[in-house]
Amino acid sequence: MLRGGRGGQVRLKLYLSYLWLQKEDSARELAIRHSAWATLLDLPDPEKAGARRISDAQAWLEEHRFIDVRRTGRLNLVTVLDENGRGEPWIAPGAAAKREKETSDIGVLLHRYIQVPETFWTRGHIAVLSGAAVAMFLALLCENGGLGEEVPLWFSPRDAEGRFALSEDTRSKGLQELGKAGLITTKRRPVNETDFQAEAMYMRNVHFLRPERLAEPAAIVPRRRVVKVPRRRGPSADSE
Incomplete structure (x- = not known):
């Protein structure tokens, strides 16, 4: 779509x-x-x-x-x-x-599903979020299996493309916007702490859904920009 x-x-x-x-x-x-x-x-x-x-x-x-x-x-x-x-x-x-x-006699069932809380609509989240953010929210819900226990979520750009047909631009834009909306928090985590020494550890971003935020009015909070102001030089030594 x-x-x-x-x-x-x-x-x-x-x-x-x-x-x-x-x-x-x-x-x-x-x-x-x-x-x-x-x-x-x-x-x-x-x-x-x-x-x-x-x-x-x-x-x-x-x-x-x-x-x-x-x-x-x-x-x-x-x-x-x-x-x-x-x-x-x-x-x-x-x-x-x-x-x-x-x-069905097969072991794998096709009709697995997740539920999106009603507050996604009634609190305005569907109106505030872009299409990329909505798509990523659904993908993360799918990865988490719903809004249960706090689980670190991660999938590569290849997974996003292969499983959900989401481009890297959509993935990146959606995750950033979900963070600004307070619907996820993102933390740096090692790939596998037991496989790598600290000095050579490979890190990646993992995401945690924040279901409690869905009960609050929707809002996108822009990140604060840090503006560097040049230091003002004092008077030179030979000035009057």
């Missing part, structure tokens, strides 16, 4: 919001005005320009079979489809996992 051309972050946020509003085991139609979606996502000029961006995102999602749209007069009736993009009916992750567990 992010790589599908201009407007990727609106597509990603809109699709996540469609999923957020599903309350049953099967998808229900949503009849919500474009301007209302634009307001939720804090798009500029929600009645006009913002509504057009929602319309464009909705058209892309329909074309790529993430949603089905039924047009009736003033409102589009939207039904979310399965996340695989093959146009299959959407089934709630819990229901799909339960059904698969009861019927």
Whole structure:
């Protein structure tokens, strides 16, 4: 969704919001005005320009079979489809996992899922974060298996590309923004303390999710810039 051309972050946020509003085991139609979606996502000029961006995102999602749209007069009736993009009916992750567990003979289950807290929307985080930050937040949630115990998270640029189709620019930008939003903390850690001596130890950044921050109003706090001021020289020895 992010790589599908201009407007990727609106597509990603809109699709996540469609999923957020599903309350049953099967998808229900949503009849919500474009301007209302634009307001939720804090798009500029929600009645006009913002509504057009929602319309464009909705058209892309329909074309790529993430949603089905039924047009009736003033409102589009939207039904979310399965996340695989093959146009299959959407089934709630819990229901799909339960059904698969009861019927599958294989050891690896396909319908594993994580839950995004409601406060991601109600506290404005989805509106404040960029598409890159939202994507990285989802990737970190996936790595952590949800919002459970504090686990150091790390994956290489190759993993980000291979597993999540995220570029190095998206990975870097997203992680920096999540740090400024207080949703992660980043610390330097050795790769393996038992394999390397301190004087030759290889260090890397690891990230810790801060789920408690989701309950607070969203905000991006810019890093303080340190400006070096030249030292003022005193009067020369031969001045009067």
